Amino acid sequence: MHLKSAVIAAVLALSSALAGCSITGGPMQMFTNDYGARVDAGYQLPAIPIYKVDRKYQRQVVRYDTTEVPGTIIVDPQQKFLYFVMPDGKAMRYGIGVGREGFEWKGNARVALKREWPRWTPPREMIQRQPELTKYANGMDPGLSNPLGARALYLFNKGGDTGYRLHGTPEWNSIGKAMSSGCIRLMNQDIIDLYNRAEVGAKVIVL
Template sequence: MRIRSLLIVVGMALATALAGCSTDSVTGVSFASYGARTDAGYRVPAIPITKVASQYRRQTVNYQTSEKPGTIVVDTGTKHLYFVLGGGKAVRYGIGVGRQGFEWKGVARVGAKREWPVWTPPPAMIRRQPELAKWRGGMPGGPSNALGARALYLFNKSGDTGYRLHGTPEWWSIGKAMSSGCIRMMNQDVIDLYERAGVGAKVVVK
């Protein structure tokens, strides 16, 4: 009986250890949430999340703001995006932002949402990168598409701003300033945000 009891204790300890290994001790988020998945027929590759700095991994944090729940606040300085939950809490995501000369700040709203969106490079981008001319009519959605798995389109009083909150297959760009002005997120994170944020949601970029 003693041996059996010992085996049970050891087994429980091992199970607890394994469970702990599957959860980020810093953020409390399951590593599995950044694993590979199939979405709308497309394969979303796993992200080696331990290679992403902990401050850029999705987590619920204390966040004091006068903005209402459901608002998206983008802090380009710290490279964080907050989805306001209320009660002094928010879901925080790591983001990539516009490189020097391509920054944008202001207040907008989510005018539309798309899953696996088509990406059409603007004329100014094609002039800078002529090799993109082949996508003048739009690059079909898919794992290699620049907009990733989801896109939230930002509108203001004048209409479509041309800026997006979108996914990216380039997870290593999170925490850096290297986009053409849009806010990029890891695909697994933008899928999470997409499910939370509604069309019409206020977006504050500062």
């Protein structure tokens, strides 16, 4: 009996190691009441009907054991979660929307720039796919309908600008889905929270 227990313990330990030493549990703290309307930089940010958003995609503190230092951002596209690593084996977890099939990406980057209510300039390739976006070739003004939402974190690697962003979205119902052109989107209230936590230079890992 003791031998069987020892074998089970060994298997569980190995499984944890193979999982990249990241273990999550139930929520330690929920922020369900933080999705109300607010005025932000002069913009009237509407409330999100958070009761329509799956509870697992609502902002929450969870257990998260990792060797990465606090301040690191880890994106799990498969589970549709973004983790902001905190001290003491914790992380702030946000629900995200990710790139649809053919637009996925993975790798390491760093937050090179942070912008509040950024302008959005569609990439040339996107304009070719969607000619109706030509009118925004020189950029779309910030606002409630801007695809980048209330905040954007610009990701660079050794090759320079990756073209990918962590950004807000007015389309709260896209969280938990794969429908973007590769960028990682969060609800506007969540990207504001992440923006206030993340530092320029922060490491970003997309699994």
